[in-house]
Amino acid sequence: MQKIVLKAGKEKSLRNRHPWVFSGAIQHAPKESGTYEVHDHKKQFLALAYYNPESSLAARVVSWKEGETWDRESLKNRLQNAYDRRKSMLSPEQTAARIVASEADLLPGLIVDLYGPAIVFQITTGGMEAMRPVLLEVLDEVFTPEIIVERSDEAIRKKEGLEERKELIKGVIPEGGIDIVEQGIKLRVDIWDGHKTGFYLDQRAARKSVEAYTKGKRVLNCFSYTGGFSLSALKGGATEVISVDESRPALNIAEANVERNGFDSARHTTVQADVFKYLRQLREAGETFDVIVMDPPKFVSDRKHIDRACRGYKDLNLIALQLLKENGILFTFSCSGLLSRDLFQKVLFGAGVDAQCELQVIETLSQSDDHPVLLTFPESLYLKGFVCRKITTP
DSSP states (O other): OOOOEEETTTHHHHHHTTOOOOOOGEEESSOEEEEEEEEOOOOOOEEEEOOOSSSSSEEEEEOSSTTTSSHHHHHHHHHHHHHHHHHGGOBBBBBEEEEEEEEGTTTTTEEEEETTEEEEEOOHHHHHHHHHHHHHHHHHHHHHOSEEEEEEGGGGGGTTTTOOOOEEEESOOOOOOOEEEEEEEEEEEOOOSSSSSSSSSHHHHHHHHHHHTOOOEEEEEETTTTHHHHHHHTTOOOOOEEEEOOOOOHHHHHHHHHHHTTTTGGGEEESSSSSHHHHHHHHHOOOEEEEEEEOOOOHHHSSGGGHHHHHHHHHHHHHHHEEEEEEEEEEEOOOOOTTTTHHHHHHHHHHHHTEEEEEEEEEOOOOTTSOOOOOOGGOOOOOOOEEEEEEEOO
């Protein structure tokens, strides 16, 4: 049987059950992609992993048990177990959740999201791509959904030698999208053209937190997308909410979501604009807010761009602090996995110094509980959030 053999001294991370093997750690490997045992340089078993010679992240562990196989039954069992772990999260008041969070659910390269009657999945690795025909079968068996959509349209697939793909596998997508409920709020989700698989499910806990701070407040929601945070603010009793995003289709959905929930549309305004430019316009106009939500897209996907990303985060948060009233609340996030929480906190510190104010951190936030963090895989912790109160320096 062909095996992957590591160089001497490169086995430590696997012994600590980290599921990645980079090409530079490999002494010998088969020429073809496939699922192989990984051994240390002394030929001792370490793991079973699928291997992709076209990727610098060459192997991803699918089992730590010697003699175990990676096949249809294995895939179905992992998928069913992940679903079982989420069932208690689902109810008539919560009809959407991430069911599979890739390595964090021991299914490297696979994302599966449930949106009411629809399953949306994404494959990001060559090893999971090889399992796609079987995956399509087991998704239908485990969930029996009305709709199955593949959203493997991420550029990261190119690193695995894969083309992007978007496909309707089963059913018909209703015109306008899928209706879900999150914490009692009705939401329309565009599972075909929307961001990620259609919605930012990972911010569920943060949206609930926003609701608690907005009664009687004026709120600015930056990078608002389809208005998740805006709806939470309105539910919390905000007197005015401004949603800012570059996408008019997303803002149209946000407006429809406001009406769908019976909120007074006069309390909600959408602005199609570049957030960086719009914030400067607000500052020049002397506008102020009680609560600001700053949830930008990922700024960095390569370590060499971290400094540039930090400058972007600092710029956004500096202007946000200048727009906040005394004792105003800033919800600020980074979903850039390469940016640590400590570094993001230092960026906020710098923004506070330049804004000549003090910041009290009153909550720290992370991805919601359907996006678990595997302790042996720290990369699964990617979303960092701080709830800060602005205090003007005496």
